[in-house]
Amino acid sequence: MSETVKREPLFSKKNRKLITDPLNQINPVTIQVLGICSALAVTVQMDNALIMALAVTAVTALGNVVISAMRNIIPGRIRIIVELVVVAALVIIVDQILKAYVYDVSKSLSVFVGLIITNCIIMGRLEAFALGNKPWASALDGLGNGLGYGLVLIVVAFFKEVLGSGALTIPGLGKLHLIPQALYDMGYMNNGLFLLPPSSLIIVAIYIWVQKSRNPDLIGE
Amino acid sequence: MAINRESNVYTIIFATVMVVVVGGLLAFVSMSLKPIQQANIDNEKMQNILQSIGIEETDGITRDEAGKVFDNYITRRLTINYKGEILSDKSIKEPIDKKDKLDAFNIDLRKEYSKFVKPIMNKTKGDDAKLAAELEKSENIHFPIFVCEHNGEKFYIVSASGKGLWDDIWGYLCIQADGETVHGSVFDHKGETPGLGSKITEKWFQDDFKGKTIADGTEFTSIHVLKPGAKLDTHQVDGISGATFTGKGVNEMLNRNLIVYYNFFKNNPEF
Numbered sequence: 001m002s003e004t005v006k007r008e009p010l011f012s013k014k015n016r017k018l019i020t021d022p023l024n025q026i027n028p029v030t031i032q033v034l035g036i037c038s039a040l041a042v043t044v045q046m047d048n049a050l051i052m053a054l055a056v057t058a059v060t061a062l063g064n065v066v067i068s069a070m071r072n073i074i075p076g077r078i079r080i081i082v083e084l085v086v087v088a089a090l091v092i093i094v095d096q097i098l099k100a101y102v103y104d105v106s107k108s109l110s111v112f113v114g115l116i117i118t119n120c121i122i123m124g125r126l127e128a129f130a131l132g133n134k135p136w137a138s139a140l141d142g143l144g145n146g147l148g149y150g151l152v153l154i155v156v157a158f159f160k161e162v163l164g165s166g167a168l169t170i171p172g173l174g175k176l177h178l179i180p181q182a183l184y185d186m187g188y189m190n191n192g193l194f195l196l197p198p199s200s201l202i203i204v205a206i207y208i209w210v211q212k213s214r215n216p217d218l219i220g221e
Numbered sequence: 222m223a224i225n226r227e228s229n230v231y232t233i234i235f236a237t238v239m240v241v242v243v244g245g246l247l248a249f250v251s252m253s254l255k256p257i258q259q260a261n262i263d264n265e266k267m268q269n270i271l272q273s274i275g276i277e278e279t280d281g282i283t284r285d286e287a288g289k290v291f292d293n294y295i296t297r298r299l300t301i302n303y304k305g306e307i308l309s310d311k312s313i314k315e316p317i318d319k320k321d322k323l324d325a326f327n328i329d330l331r332k333e334y335s336k337f338v339k340p341i342m343n344k345t346k347g348d349d350a351k352l353a354a355e356l357e358k359s360e361n362i363h364f365p366i367f368v369c370e371h372n373g374e375k376f377y378i379v380s381a382s383g384k385g386l387w388d389d390i391w392g393y394l395c396i397q398a399d400g401e402t403v404h405g406s407v408f409d410h411k412g413e414t415p416g417l418g419s420k421i422t423e424k425w426f427q428d429d430f431k432g433k434t435i436a437d438g439t440e441f442t443s444i445h446v447l448k449p450g451a452k453l454d455t456h457q458v459d460g461i462s463g464a465t466f467t468g469k470g471v472n473e474m475l476n477r478n479l480i481v482y483y484n485f486f487k488n489n490p491e492f
Binding site for chain 2: 192
């Protein structure tokens with residue numbers, strides 16, 4: 001897997017866990033309950049969810065690397081401000097890139113791109129991990145947490161869009177109508193509730209339920 | 222390293238350097254991506270205008286395509302004020318100058334509404350006669366008209382902007398050469414509820430405006446969005462269920478804007 005084996009292999013077991021753990025055991029959304037707000041709001045269409053997941057992953061990973069690289073020179077008293085500036089700068093860059101290259105997605109994500117700044121996952125990982133670890137490990141940790149967040153987003157978006165609009169919007173493929181017209185002719189109707197934020201809560205709750213019943217050790221006392 | 226990381230001097234220097242570096246970086250990114258972003262915005266506007274004509278050729282045109290063929294369809298750009306006086310009249314030979322604020326293409330519909338119309342509406346509090354008088358007095362409100370010539374037929378694309386349930390809504394309506402009959406429409410919004418109010422961007426809603434008229438004999442009659450399923454005459458279109466307030470917003474903005482164009486076409490039959 002890794003080509004440069006010097007001291008500690010790049011993808012040692014410990015490092016691999018940094019990526020895989022946030023997908024399940026310590027998932028930022030379902031276990032740490034961070035970043036819920038955007039998970040509720042940008043999951044109406046699959047393409048929005050995918051781009052949002054990508055944007056958050058990029059920001060967590062890059063933010064982690066930058067802060068980790070600077071961890072020995074950041075003055076302790078203003079470290080939160082420094083973190084905020086780094087995250088805000090990264091988010092603005094992401095926002096500008098979206099506006100230039102995927103204009104439609106940037107339009108439908110609207111304020112939520114800017115709100116990545118306040119996504120608790122990012123500040124949480126900077127404080128808890130990047131300040132005390134080396135850049136490479138921090139990058140993996142950021143990547144893992146971003147992907148963990150993205151995984152939940154994609155699952156939620158899948159159910160919301162299929163049940164709410166009977167379709168899936170995949171970037172590059174356009175809108176795929178999954179529910180056949182024959183079903184509509186028989187009286188089937190799209191469920192409008194699934195287009196609204198409350199339905200995400202229901203789906204996230206079911207996700208947590210399934211996840212915890214498959215991993216009994218996640219259940220608290 | 223002998224630097225004291227907790228000293229005030231170090232903290233201040235660090236903060237200053239960081240702000241300068243980050244500021245420079247952001248300015249650079251913004252400057253280098255600006256042309257692409259502006260092209261997106263312009264192309265989208267062209268796409269909206271072309272789609273509203275309601276002819277087969279521009280139906281479902283993509284954004285990039287719209288930017289390329291815009292000049293093939295739009296032959297003249299006019300800007301009028303509430304009284305119907307022409308403020309700017311550009312032919313196809315004069316390319317769009319970004320600095321010319323009166324050029325019909327440079328009129329920002331949402332800004333027109335939020336900056337100039339909304340304060341007047343707040344002041345007049347629903348009194349229609351007062352509102353019309355105040356709007357007439359205001360010199361800041363502009364109404365763009367795009368003239369399209371296609372296969373020997375003339376079309377006029379007019380615009381409207383207002384407020385839906387949550388935020389701004391706006392749209393383009395294409396009027397036939399008689400100055401009354403609608404030939405096509407496009408609506409867009411900033412933040413209407415997904416799946417409900419946001420459906421004003423859908424084709425079935427916009428297609429419903431085709432063939433409707435804004436005149437009743439010699440009187441102006443706006444087009445109204447009704448409750449879904451109601452019986453429709455030539456001034457009414459089918460509404461969206463669950464989006465009553467967005468529909469009301471569409472009614473208000475059409476009523477307020479279309480009368481200006483109606484009077485203009487009536488008083489200037491040479492168009």
